[in-house]
Amino acid sequence: xxxxxxxxxxxxxxxxKRIMLECSQTKGHDRMYWYRQDPGLGLRLIYYSFDVKDxxxxxxxxxxxVSRQAQAKFSLxxxxxxxxxxxxxxxxxxxxxxxxxxFGSGTRLTVV
Amino acid sequence: AQSxxxxxxxxxxSEGALVLxxxxxxxxxxxxxxxxxxxxxxGLQLLLxxxxxxxxxxxxxxxxxxxxxxxxxxxxTKPSAHMSDAAEYFCAVSSGGTSYGKLxxxxxxxxxxxx
Numbered sequence: 001x002x003x004x005x006x007x008x009x010x011x012x013x014x015x016x017k018r019i020m021l022e023c024s025q026t027k028g029h030d031r032m033y034w035y036r037q038d039p040g041l042g043l044r045l046i047y048y049s050f051d052v053k054d055x056x057x058x059x060x061x062x063x064x065x066v067s068r069q070a071q072a073k074f075s076l077x078x079x080x081x082x083x084x085x086x087x088x089x090x091x092x093x094x095x096x097x098x099x100x101x102x103f104g105s106g107t108r109l110t111v112v
Numbered sequence: 113a114q115s116x117x118x119x120x121x122x123x124x125x126s127e128g129a130l131v132l133x134x135x136x137x138x139x140x141x142x143x144x145x146x147x148x149x150x151x152x153x154x155g156l157q158l159l160l161x162x163x164x165x166x167x168x169x170x171x172x173x174x175x176x177x178x179x180x181x182x183x184x185x186x187x188x189t190k191p192s193a194h195m196s197d198a199a200e201y202f203c204a205v206s207s208g209g210t211s212y213g214k215l216x217x218x219x220x221x222x223x224x225x226x227x
Contacts, residue, residue, distance in 0.1 A: 004155075031213055040121060042202060043156075043217040050213070090155060094213050100146060101215060103155035 003027050006091050006104035013081050013111055021076045021107050023091030030096060032074040034058075034066060037088040037106075046089075049074055081111040114139045114207040118218035126226050131175075131190040133221050135203030138184065145186040146204040146215065147177055156202060162186060173197070198225045 004025045013019050023032065030051045035043040035058075045058030047066040055066060063085060065077045078085055088108050092101040119134035137143055144163045148156040160171025167179040173196075177188045186203060200222045204215040 033214075035217075040219060042118075042219040045214065045216075048214060092156075096213070100158050100161050101148075101156070103148075103157070105155045 004104040029093035116218035124224040133188040139207040144206040
């Protein structure tokens, strides 16, 4: 099994629908992150969590929310999806002091 | 605040040629710097990282990068390109302090390797 698992891998949804992207990890890391990737823009941080009781907004949090259900689980929700949220979404984890991320394989989301 | 600029969104080289991918960073405190690689339809994989030890860092697959504080650069090199190096490469910075562990990524550079 992968260290960081994202579900679903691909999703097509309609404008206005609520959708949840899930992330689980077996690394035992406290820190988890959600990024979105758009061509030519690199990866931009949506939300991050340094432990179960800690949730922080990233640079592009508008239109998104998150839930840290346990150390191993961090979910991203789009309350009312819009077409410009079409992107590749990545979950990542890191350990304190390690300074590097372990990434999931990504969720490709299309909003029509 | 921290930021990363990757010079060149696309780089094309011949197989066996030198690979040079450029990265400049901005950070108000001593940075930690990273290079990641993304193969098609996959997540990002760590190539190498600089965390204030040796300024020349060796990574996987024959890549290395040199931290140059005076130039605020962390360019990625490989002496001889292989077809399997074709991918997208991302430079990232973490500035420590309360933001330690939170990476800011560059825009990415797509490397194409020609036979």
